[in-house]
Amino acid sequence: xxxxxxxxxxxxxxxxxxxxxxxxxxxxxxxxxxxxxxxxxxxxxxxxxxxxxxxxxxxxxxxxxxxxxxxxxxxxxxxxxxxxxx
Numbered sequence: 001x002x003x004x005x006x007x008x009x010x011x012x013x014x015x016x017x018x019x020x021x022x023x024x025x026x027x028x029x030x031x032x033x034x035x036x037x038x039x040x041x042x043x044x045x046x047x048x049x050x051x052x053x054x055x056x057x058x059x060x061x062x063x064x065x066x067x068x069x070x071x072x073x074x075x076x077x078x079x080x081x082x083x084x085x086x
Contacts, residue, residue: 001025004069005062007084010055014073022070026055035059037067058085 001013004024011027022037026047033045033052040056040063047055059066062082069079 002073002079004066004079005058005082005084007058008051008054010051010058012055012058012082014069014079016073016076018070018073022067024066024070028055037063037070054085061085 001015003011003013005012009028012024013026014024021043023034023043024037026033026035028047028051031045031047031051033047033055034043035041035055036043037059040059042052065080065082069082072079
């Protein structure tokens with residue numbers, strides 16, 4: 001799964017040939033979560049509250065870039081790195 005960003009121990013990645021709705025996967029230690037890009041809703045999994053807050057803040061800041069990567073993945077194009085949360 002191609003990694004698109006990494007910050008504060010959170011690893012964000014997307015699969016190629018994924019199913020709808022547009023989403024990404026994130027890992028933090030032993031926790032995994034899937035986040036829908038459109039409305040930042042958690043589709044599956046769980047994260048510690050503080051890590052989830054940082055992940056959702058990052059998503060809100062980079063929503064357009066993340067959606068662009070979703071489109072690129074669906075078209076079998078190379079994904080672009082997204083700046084980490086500062």
